[in-house]
Amino acid sequence: MSPLMKLAAITLDCPDPPALAAFYQQATGFEPHPKSDPDFAGLNRADGLFIGFQRVDGYRAPRWPDQTVPQQLHLCFDVEDLDAAEARLLELGAAKPDHQPHDPTRARVLTDPAGHPFCICRV
Template sequence: MTVQMTLTAVNLDCPDPPALAAFYQQATGLEPHPESNADFAGLTRGGGLFIGFQRVDDYRAPHWPEQSAPQQAHLDFAVEDVDEAEARLLELGAVKPDRQPGKDRWRVFLDPAGHPFCLVKG
């Protein structure tokens, strides 16, 4: 028997939920969740998508690509123009690591809390 499951939320640990939510809000245009606060902030989109950012004391950022602190999770975003999106994300505070294993298929970035995420042409 297959159980029907619908993904409704992704939550990321971080040291400063409002700051990380602001980064992703500016990058994606998702709407701030009205109950966001200093310990848990969220972004929403019609259709049920929710990205949450939860405060963790003594947060250790992932170290990509090495695994001394595992990447924990990463997000993939489809964009029409990867170069344009890259420029905007770097302005917002993302970092583009030197190691780019995707060649022309995807590009890896790190958000301000160190989580890796990828851009793909979509």
């Protein structure tokens, strides 16, 4: 059976997206995404993997390993058929929140069984 999803992006919440992107760019050698701004910055890897950094007002850094403030990130997956992928993921235990910030023909937000949000995006 072929994989249902391919990991396409990882996005981290933070107080200063350009600064965090600069750190990871230096650490990884990924190329800066051309459409970065003060509220969202990103890095591209040659094989297409994207790491995003989004500004969050009142950001609280994770407390590792204490879970007083848990880790903050969400995953994005490319899929060929949004409807089929969504149906299968719901069968597997995902949920679909009422709030959908994207064009539903291009991307949808789901939550995993533990409540972590992730996006499925049409290739």
